[in-house]
Amino acid sequence: MGKYVLHRILQLIPILLFISIVSFALIRLAPGDPVLSFVTPNMSPEDVERIRQNMGLDQPLYIQYGLWLKNVLAGNFGYSLNNHRPVLTLIVERLPATIGLMGSAFLLSLLVAVVLGLISAVYKNKLADRVLSLLSYIGISLPGLWFALILIYVFTVQLHWLPSMGMRTIGVHSAWDVIKHGIMPCLVLCITHVSVFMRYIRSSTISQLEEDYVQIQYAYGSTRRTVLFRHILRNVLLPVITLFGLSFAEIITGAFIVESIFSWPGMGSLGINAVFGLDYPLIMGMTMMSSFLLIFGNLLADVLYGLADPRIKTMR
Template sequence: MKKKILKRITQAIPMLFFISFISFMLMNLAPGDPAQGFITARMSKEQADLIRASLGLDQPVMIRYFSWLKTTLNGDLGYSLITKQPVIREIGSRILPTLGLMGASLVLSVTISIPLGLYTALHKNKLLDNIVNFLSYIAISIPSFWFSMILITIFSLKLRWLPSVGMRTIGIESAWDIIKHGILPTVVLSFSSTAVLTKYVKSSTIGQLKEDYITTAMAKGLPRNKVLFKHVMKNSLLPIVTILGMSLPSLVSGAFITETVFGWPGMGRLGVNSIQALDYPMIMAMTMLTSIMVLIGNLLADICYLIIDPRMRRGE
């Protein structure tokens, strides 16, 4: 098992270098000039060129990439062009709210989708199954920013049950206040992934219910719920682990939109501001960090595979 995990980690290293190279090239091909935020109309051409040189923009793109790579490998992510603060400090102050939001949405998705998928598979084509199918198609199709505005209108403006923006209320330092602020963005971020997970759990469960071992268990007189949760659910976990690993990129990209709409002080909002301002050091740092998060998620999915399925530990 340790050898397989080490192999996965070794395979991820060249992938990170490839992602960094492609991201750096695409970023420099994008229209715009980050030096424009420092250049005024009264400056001479020599002053403007001096500013570009101080930002390293006067060098060829390949030289700039290897210079960035060298400093990054030494642990220096540079300084933000917007705040003039170290990039690592800016990200460090934003990463915990984002991880909290993503973790809460993932827990909510799993908590709802597994029992719902099992139940709808057991009652296929019944009323609840049809309702869940209808809601799943809506959840997959609906734009997250539009769904966010609907929830804000209903629960914040009309009912006044939940706050609409931010992570804390000014003057209030309590965990419950943070939870209230996080309910709406968590629901939005988990809405689509819950629908996808539910459909996969249902599909996998339907396939397991047709297996011979289920027929044997039912013939022995075991209660249906016991068969469902003790035998069927265990064998339906593998596709769920796969989908959870694949859902991390959508969670990261969804956090950009959700945090911007709800004013959540996380990496998503920081990333949108950095892209708008062409803050190259911050964009590259966030790109690599999100890539590492996705690779770690896939690695955890592989480890779960090895734990759940003994055949994979034996290399079958």
């Protein structure tokens, strides 16, 4: 497994290099000119051109990319054009908030989906299964933006139970305050993934319940709970781990939208501000960090696959 992980890590290098080339070209070719943010009515064309030179935007595209890549390899992601601070510092400051939100959403999605999926499979075609199936279809169909606005209207505007903006209340430094601020963003990220995970777990559990080893365990006197959680659950988790890697991208992109709606101080709101402000260095830094997180998510899914099924480690 160690050699496999090392091999996969080495594969990250050409992938990230390719992503950086495409992203750099697309960002530079996009409409807009960041120099205009620094231009005043009293500036002469010479002053504007001097600003462009200071920002390095007067060089050909391949030279700009070469200089950027050289700085990145030296650990320098450049300075934000709007915040006038190192890009890496800005990302590191915002990364814990995004990871905390994403991690909470993942854990909650998996825990809830496993329980509901097993219940739905055990009570196949009965009332509990039909209710859970209906709820899962509704969850899959819910638009995230609409659901976020509904939560804000109900729990903030009408009931005054939960705050709708930020990560902390000014002057309050308790953990419960952070949890209250994160409940609605976490629910928006969870709702679709719980529904999808639950459907896969239900389908996989139903097929496992028909296997011979389940009947053998019942013949040995094992209870339903023992069979479900000790024998079936491991086999059921394999497709869920695959979904985990595939849905990592959706969680990250969804976090960008959710963070903007709830003013969550993470990478999402930072990235949105960078795009609107044409902050090229910050956009590139955000793109590379997001790409790394996506690739790391798939690598983590492969490692978890090997831990869940030792036969996979043997083949590798």
